[in-house]
Amino acid sequence: MRIHSKQIPATSMVIVSFLITSMTANAADLYLKEPDPVPVFEEPVDHLGFDWNRFYGGLNAGYIQGDLTMSTDFDAPNFNTSHSMNSAILGLTLGKNFRGENSDLLLGIEGDIGLMDFNVSETFDVAAGAALDDGASYRTKMDAFATLRGRLGFITGEEERNLLYITAGLSAARASASASGQTGDPFVTDSGWLTGYTIGGGIESAMNEKISLKLEYLYSDLTKDLNVTIPTPGAGGTGNVNFDFRSSHVVRVGLNVHF
Template identity: 30%
Template sequence: MSIRANARALFLAGGTAILMAAAAAPGHAQTVDRNMFTPAAPVVYDWSGVYAGVSAGASWDTFDTLFGVAPVSTSFDPSNFTAGAYAGMNFQNGPFVYGLELDVNFKTGDDTQLIAGVPVTAQNDWFSTLRGRAGYAYDRYLFYGTGGLAVGDVELSAPGTSFSDTKVGWTIGAGIEAAINDRITLRGEYLYTDLGKVDGSLGGSPFTTEFDSHTVRAGVTYKFQ
């Protein structure tokens, strides 16, 4: 084969290689671009661990009360400011979160009614709960129900005399919690509390009262790592 024929063959082979490379390049570039702009997986918040926090809110109490042998019926309805502290532990399995929480709360406010011309005051100064919590986590939000044991004082007083008893009852409620960062969460919560029936005597006059309350409160939580 002549030198001219060899040169022509080399030229054609080189041109073919260049065209094939050019044809393949755009597809390769698109593949690289697609890989570069693939969205990252969403960040999921971990709710498990030990935590503690403080809360404050309002409580609306009811004392349905009967006084005397020939009962006189009345209802005391104190409205209270409440504040307290809580601590607990969460466990997480996929989106499901469950755990245990203990709280202690103090309350202000009372209600006074005239009973046979005598002013009688009813109040609930404190309550504490030990509750289970179970809920569903959506990234940084937790929607939960809660319920368990409740303990609190039931107090009635009149001039020169008073009665106080610590009662054990139950509580149930629900709430929502949102994570601000890895350590801090905010929550809003509702609790219904029932401490049952109390029998006592005030100034020699027997009475029976049944106590329940509705509490709405907000809290700030610190989660330990």
């Protein structure tokens, strides 16, 4: 009895071979492929250095140098003169800084007021026939200086402890001026806060997490003057004396506490 075996078609053999190869490759991929890393979400870290984005207050001390120019609308050469203003200044500072996230730029607003002591007085011997008589005199005083300014700065240095900045805003000074046309005449006085503008710049450095020191320069121009009208005995009328406290320069150091 003869047994006949059936032959497997060639097409079937090709399909089986393809399936076995694919399964083997997929199995190898599953074995060799590393799992995808699990994503880790971290909150952004904002400014690892000194925190400038705070209120602050402190003391400042320095030196102010300026010019006083006097002029008249009548013949009085002794009143047409100028003086250099020089005084120490000691004051208080209060401000607030604003810093954007992940930014090295800083915006701020700062105000300060300081006490100073500038005094000038003089009495003249006036020539006969002049508009003023012997004993004509004047005196003037400035005792306070204040500013209200914006600041634009760039934060730099190790642990972001240094601030380079420019500043500009309003300035004001409290002053008084008096004049008399002759001995025995009462002094005529004008006084008040003179206003103007100021510009400058400086550098501020953090000493620890709360305290900073700064060095600052300001230029100030007081655009408002003082004026007094006095009798002019030699001219038989009255005349105006103008006191112009125009430009001044301030150099000072400051100590601030940030909170």
